[in-house]
Amino acid sequence: MAPTENDIAIVGFAQLPPERRTNLTESDLVLRSTREVIAQVGIDKSEIGFTVSGSCDYLSGQGFSFVQNTDAYGMVPAINESHVEMDGAFAMYEAYVRLLQGDIDIAMAVGVGKNSNSDPSTLFTVEFDPYYLTPLGTDTWTLAALQARALIDSGKATERDFAEVVARNRANAKSNPFAQVKGDYSVDELLAADYVRNPLRRHDLPPTTDQAAAVILARGKRAYDLCERPAWITGIDHRIEAHLPTVRKDITTSVSTRLAAEAAGVGKGPIDVAEIHAPFSFQELILRESLGLDASTEVNPSGGALAAHSVMTVGLIRVGEAANQIIKNGKNRTLAHTTSGPCLQQNLVCVMEGDQ
Amino acid sequence: MADTVQEFVFNLTFPFTRTLxxxxxxxxxxxxxxxxxxxxxxxxxxxxxxxxxxxxxxxxxxxxxxxxxxxxxxxxxxxxxxxxxxxxxxxxxxxxxxxxxxxxxxxxxxxxxxxxxxxxxxxxxxxxxxxxxxxxxxxxxxxxxxxxxxxxxxxxxxxxxxxxxxxxTEMDAYCDLQYVDNASPTTIMWAKALMEGRIIGQKCPQCDRTIVGPRGMCSVCAIELDESHIVEVPGRGVVSNFTIVTPTPYPGQTETEPFARCSILLDGADAVIAQQEILDVPVSEIRVGIHVEVVWAPENERSAADIDNRSRGSGGDIIVGWRTTGEPDEPAARYLDRMM
Amino acid sequence: MSHQPVAIVGIGQTHHKRKRADVSMAGLVREAAQRALEDANMDWGDIDTVVLGKAPDFFEGVMKPEMYLADALGAVNKPMFRVHTAGSVGGSTGIVGSHLVSSGRHKRVLSVAFEKQSEGNAQFALGGGKGASIGAGGAFAPFIRSYIQRSGAPEDIGWMVAVKDRLNGAKNPYAHLKLADITIDKVKESPMMWDPLRFLESCPSSDGACAVIFTDEDGGKAASKPPAWVLATAMKSEPGWYSGRDPVNPQAAHACAQEIYKAVGITNPREQIDCAELYVPFSWYEPMWLEAHEIAAPGEGWKMTQSGATALDGDFPVNMSGGVLSSNPIGASGLLRFAEAALQVRGLAEDHQVGGANLAIAQAYGANAQFFAMWAVGSSLNPLG
Known part of the structure; x- marks a missing residue:
């Protein structure tokens, strides 16, 4: 394709190795990931027209945690900069919109999450409806399990299907140097484990991961200065649905994913590779259906979110992995997805294409 | 000697009240x-x-x-x-x-x-x-x-x-979350030095600025600073600015009386250590230009237990505070702009 | 085509109070959003996307509250975005919302910012959930001391700002503090909080929300009430700390203003800008920002305050709404500044209207006086002719 000034591409992606427990701070992680991606595309930091990060105070347990993280940008002289209390994939979206303003050519988006500081079985109780859910200690595993049970009861999937998702992702992760959980597992072996929240077992849940990642985006022809085969963003959208799963009409499907996928033009052509952010194994099944993917699409060659799950980073890594399939792996059309909130409340879909 | 990776438990507890x-x-x-x-x-x-x-x-x-x-x-x-x-x-x-x-x-x-x-x-x-x-x-x-x-x-x-x-018309919403953080290499470096009675900074090889306290990076140049960039800074300096806080009560508040926190421009170091307490000057008499020196806790009473990743230059229990040296005050105007 | 014109056609805010005991968090944001919809003659269904801004989630103890607030703000099946840039967040929320229109992504965008500080405690949240919080006043007091010394300003400048902003606030039906009988003596005699800042020179802690609706050129021209046009936006950041940094005169504050002035064609801000809403949580920040934003020459900002130039009837009115000193729901405070500038150029500011305001700027700042957001709005796309 001949890019216009409004075409924007991912031209660089760096992620740090995922760790169950890093001894670095979030600021350290931001510094290392941004230094790496800047070096990768071969620019000076002063060439970046906009920098934006995604992180969350409650994960690390520190108010204004992102403020210290900005020390890693070297903001002298002052830079254009912003922050979202969302996954780095949404930071990438803000960078994309910022580039569309037309006055700058290069932007950097960062995601960072030191998840190991908090306990996922209790932390997310404060992310839910503060009047009706938080006082019951409603946890994220419980809400996922209720969704999984509904999926089973709908006849669309079985616990064996869940285990197969896990086995495939962990096997895929073996070839991903940035996977935390990987290996060969038999479905029967997985199904023998105890439930953490019936019908979910430990392996159906996401791992706890400390990680950071960064992408560099470029606009128009500038992208070719930074990358031989840029991953052009040809469609991107995100949607949210009602917060309480109890007022949604059908939690065995994801309306917000379907709407975002339609707006991003997923169905306009075949998707070679999809990097889907399914924190819980069974959600991959819901998401594949709602994204409208068929058997021709390779899903999560990285091992996906079951291989490493740093909340606030995991979505941006999906973007980076899907982009790298174009930049480094010769694929033509790929998809990245991220989710947030209880039972897939919010979903972002990004379609990227390489020059043919 | 606390030289292994330390974990810090932080309980985020607060009695929120929600109006309905x-x-x-x-x-x-x-x-x-x-x-x-x-x-x-x-x-x-x-x-x-x-x-x-x-x-x-x-x-x-x-x-x-x-x-x-x-x-x-x-x-x-x-x-x-x-x-x-x-x-x-x-x-x-x-x-x-x-x-x-x-x-x-x-x-x-x-x-x-x-x-x-x-x-x-x-x-x-x-x-x-x-x-x-x-x-x-x-x-x-x-x-x-x-x-x-x-x-x-x-x-x-x-x-x-x-x-x-x-x-x-209201409901109580008690927040009770526990966090466990671990000391970063930079924090450990800082704590170790304090235990030995040394205040350290890190000097950026690119811009030559010295930063005191555990940061591990130069926020101007965006480069990582490690042990090789350590410089020792003196435990003497001049109060360059200060804040006096009248504490407001809130759950978890530890202070009841006005307290002062001072920035100290360290002698010959072109670097400021922030948020320090002066021990022998009443809060109402804190001023810019006072010569001060650090007061260490006795070696056998030092503990790095309070020096976590967030404290960013706090001396924990190891630096008890600073005291006046008795030298005549410096002119305030020469120091006042060195808040940092 | 990039960068299409953006019109502001709806503005709403809550009545700000220390404690809005009559509403939930959803009720608070809905009150502001519904007023904005009414102002724009729109309904929830007309909105394409929602941007929510607020300061740290520790304030209310709800992590990422945009998830719970999605349906309350009519965002179901739409995109919803959450911004957090510390104290500047309200401004950033407006800017991010306007960019969604100027980029051609959406036609009608609702930006909402809020803080319900009475649910928790601001000092607790600012102290990171620990004791001995120095708070914002404690953090900024040294900067103010340094400004006073270097500018040679008399000590009553801060008191004058405190009085002026409260008198403006008394004219604003939505303001938290309405201190129509405030005097210099009352400010001067109020308790010292963070030397040299006295109680009445400091912002209150408020519950409140603000909402702004953006639309494209066609929508702006078709609006039933006069629109405000977004002429330029900027967000600039610098590190909170490095050896030798001058937080009184942050380079990011200069860069932010310079970018705005260049984009709008402003060569003489004092003459060409009709009024300004600046983030002044502590009185002395009025003269400090007048200088750092190059409206006054270095060391001269306080003279604008002293001469009455910044009063509602002066030649460069500042904080016509009463400013942060009159209402401070932290996450919303920036958007309230941005909204007031728009109200002024729309001619809808009623008792606090500056006559003939055609070009206004608004600013918010955050963290260690290091994050800046600013926009310029006009009564037309080319108010300088």
Whole structure:
């Protein structure tokens, strides 16, 4: 394709190795990931027209945690900069919109999450409806399990299907140097484990991961200065649905994913590779259906979110992995997805294409 | 010597108070009286009620409907090991329960004693706290239990007439989250030096600026600083600026009297150490230009236990504070702009 | 085509109070949003996307509250975005919302910012959940001391700002503090909080929300009430700390203003800008920002305050709404500044209207005086002719 000034591409992606427990701070992680991606595309930091990060105070347990993280940008002289209390994939979206303003050519988006500081079985109780859910200690595993049970009861999937998702992702992760959980597992072996929240077992849940990642985006022809085969963003959208799963009409499907996928033009052509952010194994099944993917699409060659799950980073890594399939792996059309909130409340879909 | 990786436990605890607004107040006040209600909006009864129709955001209105106390489980899960935030201390179920008279389910606990007793379609009924213990919060319902009599709830679906004024307008929301952070290499470097009675900075090889305290990077150049960039800075300097804080009370506040925190420009180091306490000058007499020197805790009393990743230059228990040297004050104007 | 014109056609805010005991968090944001919809003659269904801004989630103790607030703000099946840039967040929320229109992504965008500080405690949240919080006043007091010394400003400048902003606030029906009988003596005699800042020179802690609706050129021209046009936006950041940094005169504050002035064609801000809403949580920040934003020459900002130039009837009115000193729901405070500038150029500011305001700027700042957001709005796309 001949890019216009409004075409924007991912031209660089760096992620740090995922760790169950890093001894670095979030600021350290931001510094290392941004230094790496800047070096990768071969620019000076002063060439970046906009920098934006995604992180969350409650994960690390520190108010204004992102403020210290900005020390890693070297903001002298002052830079254009912003922050979202969302996954780095949404930071990438803000960078994309910022580039569309037309006055700058290069932007950097960062995601960072030191998840190991908090306990996922209790932390997310404060992310839910503060009047009706938080006082019951409603946890994220419980809400996922209720969704999984509904999926089973709908006849669309079985616990064996869940285990197969896990086995495939962990096997895929073996070839991903940035996977935390990987290996060969038999479905029967997985199904023998105890439930953490019936019908979910430990392996159906996401791992706890400390990680950071960064992408560099470029606009128009500038992208070719930074990358031989840029991953052009040809469609991107995100949607949210009602917060309480109890007022949604059908939690065995994801309306917000379907709407975002339609707006991003997923169905306009075949998707070679999809990097889907399914924190819980069974959600991959819901998401594949709602994204409208068929058997021709390779899903999560990285091992996906079951291989490493740093909340606030995991979505941006999906973007980076899907982009790298174009930049480094010769694929033509790929998809990245991220989710947030209880039972897939919010979903972002990004379609990227390489020059043919 | 605390030279291994240390973990710091931080309990984020706070008694939040939530004001409820009219819809939630109506629900809460009715619940405290033992009545569960929903609201009819957008052609369906939502229970517990929301202020807005989730599909359209239109105001839900006040078409209150009595629901429950019995209902039917549509989907469920089981919590074999409750956390400190769950209301029950023994294994229990969570379920979507469509209360009689309601069109949408509510999420709540189901206390059956055993996982095998849980099933979709089971009839359950609300078990409420004793009237005196109710505060109008959703956990006034202790849990749902299998219904002794599966027949429909009496009065469910009938209108509920709300009182003109609700007696419950607020709810307590106690936050109790535990965080465990570990000391970063930079923090350990800082703590070790302090234990040895040394204050260190890191000097950026690119811009030559020295930063005192555990940062591990130059915020101007965006490069990593490590042990090779350590420079020792003197424990003597001049107060360059200060703040005097009149503490306001809040849960967790440790201070009651005005206290001062000073920036000190260290002698010959072109670097400032911030947030320091002067021991021998009354708060009302703190001023710019005073010569001070660091006061170390005796070696056998030093502990790095309080020096975590967030303290960013705090001396913990190791630096007790700073005291005047007796040298005449420097002119304030020469120092005042060195807040940093 | 990139960068299409953006019109502001709806503005709403809550009545700000220390404690809005009559509403939930959803009720608070809905009150502001519904007023904005009414102002724009729109309904929830007309909105394409929602941007929510607020300061740290520790304030209310709800993590990422945009998830719970999605349906309350009519965002179901739409995109919803959450911004957090510390104290500047309200400004950033407006800017991010306007960019969604100027980029051609959406036609009608609702930006909402809020803080319900009475649910928790601001000092607790600012102290990171620990004791001995120095708070914002404690952090900024040294900067103010340094400004006073270097500018040679008399000590009553801070008191004058405190009085002026409260008198403006008394004219604003939505303001938290309405201190129509405030005097210099009352400010001077109020308790010292963070030397040299006195109690009445400091912002209150408020519950409140603000909402702004953006639309495209066609929507702006078709609006039933006069629109405000977004002429330029900027967000600039610098590190909170490095050796030798001058937080009194942050380079990011200069860069932010310079970018705005260049984009709009402003060569003489004092003459060409009709009024300004600046983030002044502590009185002395008025003269400090007048200088750092190059409206006054270095060391001269306080003279604008002293001469009455910044009063509602002066030649360069500042904080016509009463400013942060009159209402401070932290996360919303920036958007309230941005909204007031728009109200002024729309001619809808009623008792606090500056006559003939055609070009206004608004600013918010955050963290260690290091994050800046600013925009310029006009009564037309080319108010300088």
């Amino acid at each position: 607004g009219s819809t939630l107040s109506t629900f809460s006040s009715a619940l405290a009286q033992g009545q569960i209600i929903g609201v009819r909006t957008g052609g369906r009864v939502i229970a517990p009620p929301l202020e807005y129709d989730p599909d359209t955001a239109a105001d839900s209105g006040t078409d209150w409907v009595r629901v429950g106390p019995k209902g039917t489980v549509s989907t469920w899960t089981w919590v074999p090991e409750p956390t400190n935030l769950h209301p029950l201390d023994h294994a229990f179920g969570f379920a979507f329960i469509t209360l009689d008279g309601a069109d949408t389910p509510m999420l709540h606990l189901v206390d059956t004693g055993s996982e095998s007793a849980m099933a979709a379609g089971m009839r359950v009924e609300a078990k409420l706290k004793a009237p005196a213990d109710r505060v109008g919060r959703i956990d006034d319902i202790i849990a749902f239990v299998p219904a002794a009599d599966p027949s429909p709830s009496e009065g469910a679906g009938e209108p509920f007439v709300a009182p003109e004024e609700n007696d419950i």
